Amino acid sequence: MAEIISDAISDYLLAHSTARDDVLRDLAEETRRLFPEDAGMQITHDEGELLTMLVRLTGARYAVEVGVFTGYSGICIARGLPKDGRLICCDVSEEYTDVARRFWVRAAVDELIDLRVGPAIETLRRLPGEAEIDFAFVDADKTGYPGYYDELLPRLRPGGLMVLDNTLRGGNVLDPRQPSDVVVRDLNDRIVADERVETVLLPVRDGVTLVRKLG
Numbered sequence: 001m002a003e004i005i006s007d008a009i010s011d012y013l014l015a016h017s018t019a020r021d022d023v024l025r026d027l028a029e030e031t032r033r034l035f036p037e038d039a040g041m042q043i044t045h046d047e048g049e050l051l052t053m054l055v056r057l058t059g060a061r062y063a064v065e066v067g068v069f070t071g072y073s074g075i076c077i078a079r080g081l082p083k084d085g086r087l088i089c090c091d092v093s094e095e096y097t098d099v100a101r102r103f104w105v106r107a108a109v110d111e112l113i114d115l116r117v118g119p120a121i122e123t124l125r126r127l128p129g130e131a132e133i134d135f136a137f138v139d140a141d142k143t144g145y146p147g148y149y150d151e152l153l154p155r156l157r158p159g160g161l162m163v164l165d166n167t168l169r170g171g172n173v174l175d176p177r178q179p180s181d182v183v184v185r186d187l188n189d190r191i192v193a194d195e196r197v198e199t200v201l202l203p204v205r206d207g208v209t210l211v212r213k214l215g
Contacts, residue, residue, distance in 0.1 A: 014045055024076075035096070051163065052080040054161060054210075058161050064089075066139070068096065075104065081112055092120070124152060133155045135162075136152045145184060153194075167201055173207075191209065
């Protein structure tokens with residue numbers, strides 16, 4: 001695993017991003033307490049602030065999230081939406097999303113969120129086929145990424161933004177060690193060659209790919 005940023009730089013990044021409030025702080029602490037072995041799946045706060053800013057910059061009103069975990073990223077996305085916005089959240093775990101539901105209420109974003117528990121690929125396939133999604137965030141099982149990309153892109157409006165997390169795989173995209181590394185590497189190659197989009201892969205944490213659909 002390549003060290004993309006050092007611990008010292010990580011601390012500096014967090015210190016120079018908008019501070020998280022008590023809700024996000026408590027959620028991070030509860031996630032570590034309840035799921036100590038899985039807590040690393042939660043996005044870092046600087047990435048959460050990036051999501052909120054991207055949602056606001058795109059003027060998104062309708063968003064989709066694939067991979068909820070305990071709800072941190074959902075709060076960050078929902079906070080970027082207007083009061084009449086809508087966020088569809090997809091996850092397979094009732095255990096994780098029970099925590100998410102509680103904290104969405106505390107963050108006062110629960111009325112914006114439509115949680116759909118079940119295989120995300122099936123949820124996405126049931127969405128209307130029109131290109132009306134403004135913003136999408138994908139942070140779930142890596143082997144599922146190609147399917148999520150293929151289902152979301154046609155439904156993304158021209159100028160809409162898709163964000164995919166963990167697209168560097170700890171540097172293993174350079175020398176894949178696991179099937180999931182191969183899948184993400186191949187998708188990275190496919191996205192950059194996709195004439196329907198423009199894209200940039202950023203060295204934010206474990207790699208964040210921004211995909212803007214062309215009109």
